[in-house]
Amino acid sequence: xxxxxxxxxxxxxxxxxxxxxxxxxxxxxxxxxxxxxxxxxxxxxxxxxxxxxxxxxxxxxxxxxxxxxxxxxxxxxxxxxxxxxxxxxxxxxxxxxxxxxxxxxxxxxxxxxxxxxxxxxxxxxxxxxxxxxxxxxxxxxxxxxxxxxxxxxxxxxxxxxxxxxxxxxxxxxxxxxxxxxxxxxxxxxxxxxxxxxxxxxxxxxxxxxxxxxxxxxxxxxxxxxxxxxxxxxxxxxxxxxxxxxxxxxxxxxxxxxxxxxxxxx
Ligand code: ADP
Ligand code: MG
Numbered sequence: 208x209x210x211x212x213x214x215x216x217x218x219x220x221x222x223x224x225x226x227x228x229x230x231x232x233x234x235x236x237x238x239x240x241x242x243x244x245x246x247x248x249x250x251x252x253x254x255x256x257x258x259x260x261x262x263x264x265x266x267x268x269x270x271x272x273x274x275x276x277x278x279x280x281x282x283x284x285x286x287x288x289x290x291x292x293x294x295x296x297x298x299x300x301x302x303x304x305x306x307x308x309x310x311x312x313x314x315x316x317x318x319x320x321x322x323x324x325x326x327x328x329x330x331x332x333x334x335x336x337x338x339x340x341x342x343x344x345x346x347x348x349x350x351x352x353x354x355x356x357x358x359x360x361x362x363x364x365x366x367x368x369x370x371x372x373x374x375x376x377x378x379x380x381x382x383x384x385x386x387x388x389x390x391x392x393x394x395x396x397x398x399x400x401x402x403x404x405x406x407x408x409x410x411x412x413x414x415x416x417x418x419x420x421x422x423x424x425x426x427x428x429x430x431x432x433x434x435x436x437x438x439x440x441x442x443x444x445x446x447x448x449x450x451x452x453x454x455x456x457x458x459x460x461x462x463x464x465x466x467x468x469x470x471x472x
Pocket of ligand 2: 220
């Protein structure tokens with residue numbers, strides 16, 4: 208599942224790590240691929256991402272299988288991470304001259320570019336993990352494009368605030384383009400409202416508008432704005448382990464349960 212929205216600060220990384228942690232707590236085997244050079248998801252999951260450790264860059268640029276790079280998350284059994292190092296910042300430019308540059312991540316995940324040619328390799332990732340979550344950077348560049356080509360499903364976190372829907376048209380146009388030319392399987396399966404402040408009429412208005420537009424794609428659970436959610440990464444944790452009884456953790460757990468029930472990948 209590709210977690211994307213070209214806007215920064217809408218809760219992509221927070222959603223990726225907490226949904227991944229919650230799915231692991233539900234007994235699923237989960238892989239998080241950190242595709243943002245800032246490596247925030249790697250930090251939150253306490254996986255080393257200093258320059259030199261095997262990372263997403265090695266998969267994208269060097270063609271190494273990501274299944275071999277994945278590291279276990281120390282706090283959460285069943286959760287593995289492919290960390291992002293700062294090298295990834297250069298990948299966008301390095302890949303420009305590479306053949307089939309938009310299919311590199313798919314190849315590193317599945318062992319094949321756009322079609323299954325090597326069933327043994329494909330089976331390896333698919334056998335090892337029930338869910339693969341890709342945390343995208345805040346842009347619609349070549350990194351995000353690689354994620355959209357690699358994944359079957361997409362989750363868009365939307366911050367419940369005034370400009371929430373701005374830029375979403377451009378994101379959906381990109382999804383249509385990818386579906387038409389590069390990855391016909393891609394579907395926007397899941398929309399999640401984040402940083403929801405139930406006390407404001409504005410948040411309720413945004414939620415109504417998003418639900419009116421996207422219907423059942425929107426999860427019933429909204430993620431409330433909660434300071435515990437934003438504190439957790441500074442302890443190298445998700446809120447699921449940092450404060451499991453807090454409203455943020457309970458909401459992410461509910462959202463993960465909805466995703467698991469829908470059978471998303
Ligand atoms: P993105 O990955 O889309 O740039 P982040 O997940 O990094 O967004 O979130 C942006 C900021 O908002 C971070 O500082 C994060 O801790 C904070 N944040 C995200 N979700 C919540 C929430 N539910 N409550 C409070 N703060 C949040
Ligand atoms: Mg992020």
